[in-house]
Amino acid sequence: MTTDNVQKNLVDHVAVRHLVDRYTDALNHLDWKTLAETFHDDAVWLVNGPRGELQQQIEGRAQIVASIRELIEDSGGGDVIQMNHATTVDVVGDGATVRSTMESSHWLPDGTRHLLYASYTDDVARGDDGEWRFVRRQWRTKAMFDVGS
Secondary structure (H helix, E strand, O other), X not given: XXXXXXHHOHHHHHHHHHHHHHHHHXXXXXXXXXXXXXXXXXXXXXXEOOOXXXXXXXXXXXXXXXXXXXXXXXXXXXXXXXEEEEEEEXXXXXXXXXXXXXXXXXXXXXXXXXXXXXXXXXXXXXXXXOOEEEEEEEEEEEEEEEEEO
């Protein structure tokens, strides 16, 4: 991504960054309807481990949201706060590539807390309605720590 790309596509850069923020906000508030709205119907979700190994591939908006929801709810229903940082966007026409760093704290019902660092690599596209959505979202775990209570 270059400054030239940002200047020529400023509105789209802001809209794509808004997509990343909407996803994070929906996840933090367990707003599954809004989370679903951030994905195209035929989107793909890839989960990679620390060495880049593919651990899971999920296809389709409904299946992706169900999987994310299950992951959070199966962990005891504690509070999750996810924060995205260092988001870069490269717009080409009605598509864009996005990369961001993610930090997440998860408090379990027993009071323990987990700290997670990961990265997202995304392909997004503008839909017929003008909204940007994830076509492919890839998660890669970087580090996970149990920080106690």
